[in-house]
Amino acid sequence: MARRRWRPLLLLAVTAACSTAACVDGRSAPAASTGAAIELLRTPGDSTLRDDPVSRAVRRGRAILRDTPDSLPHNVGSTLRCVSCHLDDGTRAFAMPWVGVFGRFPQYRSRSGKVARLENRINDCIRRSLNGTALAFESDDMRDIVAYMSWLSKGVVSGRRDYGSGIDSLAPLVPDTARGRVAYVSACARCHGPNGEGIKAATPALSGAPLWGEHSFNIGSGMARVRVMAAFMRRNMPFDTPRTLTDQTAFDIAGYLAAQPRPDFADKARDWPNGDPPPDVAYATAAGKKAPR
Ligand code: HEC
Ligand code: HEC
The missing domain is CATH 1.10.760.10 (Cytochrome c-like domain)
Known part of the structure; x- marks a missing residue:
């Protein structure tokens, strides 16, 4: 069982x-x-x-x-x-x-x-x-x-992807980044800062890590992809009231976040060498995108 x-x-x-x-x-x-x-x-x-x-x-x-x-x-x-x-x-x-x-x-x-x-x-x-x-x-x-x-991982059947692993799967929606900016200001900025720089408050619950800019994750991170960010945020953010955003708002905010500057990843062109990048990868790869066989 x-x-x-x-x-x-x-x-x-x-x-x-x-x-x-x-x-x-x-x-x-x-x-x-x-x-x-x-x-x-x-x-x-x-x-x-x-x-x-x-x-x-x-x-x-x-x-x-x-x-x-x-x-x-x-x-x-x-x-x-x-x-x-x-x-x-x-x-x-x-x-x-x-x-x-x-x-x-x-x-x-x-x-x-x-x-x-x-x-x-x-x-x-x-x-x-x-x-x-x-x-x-x-x-x-x-x-x-x-x-x-x-x-x-003790006691988990080896090789099995159990309930809750990875991130939620959300049907992809088209982000509206202008709406995303407005939603970011009202739902995220109080902890992650008006410029995504993060806030270190005395109360951990009112602190948030950087979402863009030089101290954040770089363009090669999974979190820099719109679908990954939307699914993570839809389930886990805002930190104190998770699961209150709609799928569309999660995609709108993710689209806004993806349009902000963040560190580059020098080796990014070598990613997906077999030409099979997911559709939300924000950069070109040397292998490009090959038609599925
Ligand atoms: C900016 C967010 C972020 C940070 C910070 C981060 N990760 Fe991750 N990590 C991810 C994402 C996104 C995935 C991929 C999840 C997916 O697509 O299923 C991942 C996946 C993983 C996995 C594979 C999980 C699996 O189920 O296969 C491991 C292991 C991991 N990270 C370790 C780390 C370690 C160790 C650190 C710190 C050195 C770290 N991560 C920091 C976002 C992050
Ligand atoms: C009440 C405070 C709060 C609010 C509001 C909030 N967050 Fe967070 N967020 C956090 C905390 C705390 C963490 C975990 C940071 C840590 O422990 O280092 C986090 C982590 C994250 C992460 C992963 C770490 C990183 O910085 O990349 C993302 C992405 C994120 N939040 C996005 C959002 C988005 C998008 C919103 C708005 C929908 C939001 N958060 C609203 C507090 C908040």
């Missing part, structure tokens, strides 16, 4: 402000909230971590993913953290969770045209989503990041 791998929870929006009394497995406990249902996938839980070498690696990996620019100052070129997008330490459904990811690699990736190891995939997000430089496969940092993802 397939086990239900998710549990809907009512969570206080302040997930980052996890004080001792309100903590379950290092996260905020269910509490009276805005009423927004956030689904966290089942994980082994912190009570399974002890004072042994593997547990220490798992904890250290999680700390890197939570505070990436501080932990990896030579590798990170943005002010984003891994968990800025992979919400709730990579356990939130439809926010690209890492639960189960360990068993889904090695995997063929059309963007590189190669079979990727989990380490390659992690470096993709470092180079693109954090606009940085790759970690050495043999480094302790990479080992510990993988240790955390492996721990999160």
